[in-house]
Amino acid sequence: MTELLRTDGLTRHFKIGSALSRRTLHAVDDVSISVGERQIVALAGESGSGKSTIARLLTKIYKPTSGEIYFQGQAVSAIRSRKDRLRYSGLVPMVFQDPFSSINPVFRVSHGLMRGLKLHRPELSRQQRHAEALRVLEMVGLTPAADVMERFPHELSGGQRQRVGFAGALALRPKLIVADEPVSALDVSVQAQVVNLLQDLQQEVGLTYPVIPHGPPGVQHLSTRVAVK
16 A cells, blocks of 8 residues: 555644733644555544544644645655645535535636636636536535536525535546545535445545544444544
8 A cells, every 4th residue: 555645743832812811732742644545544532622623633724833745755844835735725625514604605606616616727728627617516415416507505405515516626636535524514414424435435446535424333334443532
């Protein structure tokens, strides 16, 4: 198995409170995990144990207090230029827990997809970006894709919005998708559909997932390996 991502002593602390009562919140302390290519690794742990913070560290939304993240053998802390940051965020995108709040409600579905493609794949023409957006929507089971492109987020179900989130990530040609409780905000009847989508994409596209699952059953069904936080 080829290692794709690894953390070594990953730590994140937050300063909270006012100047007179400032204290340190230890969100993540000394976490070391390894994710191999084509693996679905579930990060399990109690609520409040820092799993979502780890997800945001892996995707560079947060900066570690200490420790290091290695992606394809290279230290992520060495990423400095805007070009390299965009490249990394395209290779390691995140699908968030709440499929509604992660999509701008003001714009149609096409806006987010086309914007992501323009930012991360500037070599594509507008026509090529449109074709790619249609392709990834169809890949996640949103058909007819042309119709979905013209809808606003409130016109989609929770499951459909989550699929749009995965389509947006897939459009960037990622190596690894960080999924933070991707089914927790969905009805039970829809959760299995999204879990199956994750597994289908892993097999068809060869993707890798560090996943924060929603509850123990999700851990058992979704993952090829479990890391306990």
